[in-house]
Amino acid sequence: MTEPIDDLVVHRYAYSGRVRLHYVENASARPGAPVVLLLHGFPEFWYAWRHQIAALGEAGYRVVAPDLRGYGQSDKPKGVDAYQIERLTDDVQALIAALGEARVSVVGHDWGGLVAWWHAMRHRDSVRTLSVLNCPHPAHQDRMRSDLDQVRRSMYMLFFQLPKLPERRLLRGDRDHVRTVLQSEPSTPGAFTDADIDRYAAALDPASATAALNYYRAYLRRGGDLRTQLRPHDIPTQVIWATGDVHLGSEYANPPSRWVWDVRVERLEGYSHWVQSDAAAEVNRRLLAFLPALD
16 A cells, blocks of 8 residues: 555445444545445454555445444444344345445455355345455355364354453453454564554454454354355355465365355465455455456
């Protein structure tokens, strides 16, 4: 980026039912430009896409990055049920409508990737292309639960099911846990600057911490009914998978062909879970090669 990201975006709001969603879009967006919707993960907010907003905006796309419900400047409804996957995908659909669009390209990372997978199944007509970064397709869930190595990698998700203790850990000190993760996991020096980490830490207030944890609580408490809601689609799909992810095994990069019929999987060797920051230039290059062509 040649300019600070805050100088490149405008802040706006949309509504999904009674929930107000905050989002940013590139100030340079031209009318009629194809929309790319960027969905962040845990424990992030729109700023997770700073490198992509700049690069995709410069290329000519209208780039929109919301704070998912519970995060950043979006509303933080109380209760675990407020974070069921259906409500998260309905938020995305409401935002697309508020943008005045019928179809957009959806890009998601981590939890944003899971929302993107489910949105493509529940609202497929609104998705022009789908790009998912380091998030397995939901059909892998049963296999992952019986994979001892993956269970070990995912023990933090079980910890997150406990009341109150996970919040205390996330909020301890100066958000020490978040700072340690962002400083230690990426393979590229400077993937997160001190200023970046300060922004992540500042965004994680008590209400956001509980909301973020409620994503895990709502999803993991669901039983077989989620399996019955899986639907196949032929949306052009791109999976970008950083193989150095300590949280997710690379064997889950490929979505099952039964559910995703048109997919390309692109592996980035050695980079971390935080791939859009750790390998920003490479992620941008691959997204630009896959997204719908500009007029």
